[in-house]
Amino acid sequence: MPKPSLDSAVRAEPFVWTVFALLLLAAVAFVARFGSNVPIWDDWDLVPFLTGEQPVTASWLWSQHNEHRVPLPRLVHLVLNELFGFDLRIAMFLDVAAIGLLASAMIVTVRRLRGRASLTDAFFPLVLLHPGHAVNFLWSWQLQFFASTVLSGAVLLRIARCRAGLSVASAAIGVGVLSVLLPLCGANGLSLVLPLTVWLVVVPRLGSAPSRRARVALVFLAVSSALIAGMYFLHYERVPHHHSTHDVCEILGSSLQFLSIGLGPGAGSLWPWSGVVTVAMLLACVVLVGLAWRGRPQERERILGMFLFLVSVGSLALGVGLGRDGLEPRYVTLAAPAWCAIYLVVSVYGPGRIGFLLRLLLVLCAASLFFVNARSGIAYASTLKAKLESFERDMAAGHPPYVLIHRHGKSLHPHHHVPTDYLPMLKRAGVGKFALLSENPSFREISVPLEPMASGQVVFENGIARCSGKHSFAVFSLPEDTHAAGVRLTYSHSDSKHCLPYVSMYWKSSAESGFTYERFSKFSPTGDRAVWERGTLLRNLDPETTFGAWTCAPIREIRIHPDFKPCTFQFLRLVLLVPNEE
Secondary structure, three states, rough: OOOOOOOHHOOOOHHHHHHHHHHHHHHHHHHHHHOOOOOOOOHHHHHHHOOOOOOOHHHHHHEEOEEEEEEEEEEEHHHHHHOOOHHHHHHHHHHHHHHHHHHHHHHHHHHHHHHOOOHHHHHHHHOOHHHHHHHHHHOOOHHHHHHHHHHHHHHHHHHHHHHOEEOOHHHHHHHHHHHHHHHHHOHHHHOOOHHHHHHHHHHHHHOOOOOOOHHHHHHHHHHHHHHHHHHHOOOOOOOOOOOOOOOOOHHHHHHHHHHHHHOOOHHHHOOOOOHHHHHHHHHHHHHHHHHHHHHOHHHHHHHHHHHHHHEEEEEEEHHHHHHHOOHHHHHHHHHHHHHHHHHHHHHHHOOHHHHHHHHHHHHHHHHHHHHHHHHHHHHHHHHHHHHHHHHHHHHHOOOOOHHHHHHHHHHHEEEEEEEHHHHHHHHHHOOOHHHOOOOOOOOEEEOOOOOEEEEEEEEEEOOOOOOOOOOOOOEEEEEEEEEEEEEEEEEEEOOOOOOOOEEEEEEEEOOOOOOOOOHHHOOOOOOEEEHHOOOOOOOOOOOOOEEEEEEEEEEEEEEEOOOOOEEEEEEEEEEEEEOOOO
């Protein structure tokens, strides 16, 4: 008589759905508790369009945002804004609902594939709904990440159900439709497309016999996804100053870090051991897929699809490895589908006790990391909420925008001119507490002499700086300390590669011994491509570029780094902004 299994000893299905329900409710409560309607970072690029200050055009929908083209997430933001008004938290709740729907679909699918539920299926909510997704749960713009994650998860489910309640043709057509949508969600979606398109082309040749209409549909969808992916690179511009490497070991290491962090930020704290587990599980999947290819020829469409899905998330990981930190906490959401794929491969093709032990290992890893992930997510959420609530209190107290941005700029946006230009839009639109926003006073300008007292790797000629190295700088000074609300630099820049600059500025008083990052600001091309050169949509018509920082401090000296590469930099004006007395 066979021994009772762990799954039969406990009612597996109620247990799994209880875990799912608790984690989904916890995620909703998490957003309700910590979500804010104050824009942060990339959120600001949506403000002119959500407040009606700028018209929505097809060119804007398709335009670059850093490396990304994100027409689909932008459209979703616009629809939510039309339905609910300007409330960034609506997108956060939508993200939770979408990832929760994906987790539930994973649970249902793996149960159908196996023929019964298992306690280990709690793996899906443990990986997709833990608080370690906090960086993305609490950032409205990250709807972009959730869009590609949910679409890629849906691709995985269609492939997994191939020949299991879903015909090969229906599964492939579904994957084709999703492959057309993925590159509309940014580079993170684009990276997944090529292996999936290969599957669409190969499926009709693997023994299945889809109808002529289905074959035509597959060809159309494969060509469409390939064309959209190709269009992505028309007039594409590489984002300046994002780190990039060609070191193979560094690329592979960062790629592996990206995949391992799919189990949550807790996996990052266990690096490199989390990388060892990731490699072991990926190798196990490759072996299982290889054995299944030989032993189950009738399922080769699904087997190839599962393998190519793993290849697609591998290509995404390589893309991250080329120019990003693989352990960045916000990549948790993008890497999670890789682990869902691993679990499904093990569930479908893991033989007997080996399959169960591999699934048990996966769920134990997810469960053991859950509290580390939760602690990390709650700590981040608490800090962010406290900072944004402090901003709102200062705004309600009547502090003018320049003071608000000086105090809270690091939480809002790295470039001070972005909230400077866009905060009044929120006030005019009557958005929540922004209706209480005061106006800046008028400022008088105090010119700083454009004769540097010190410089490095710079040659000045008729007011033009010719910078020869990556550490070029010039220091300008005033006769005495002046308490200034801000500093404003107007300049023009050019280099041999026609790239945009990364300009940084430090300031200090005579009482300070040296320049520090406490008194630092920068201007670099980030966010929407339409504003890379001038900084915001309101400045696009300006003939020159103006970069400023709200300092609220006594200033005697200002050090400016024109760029991190050789260039020609013309200092047109450098002024201190001092509030006019009433």
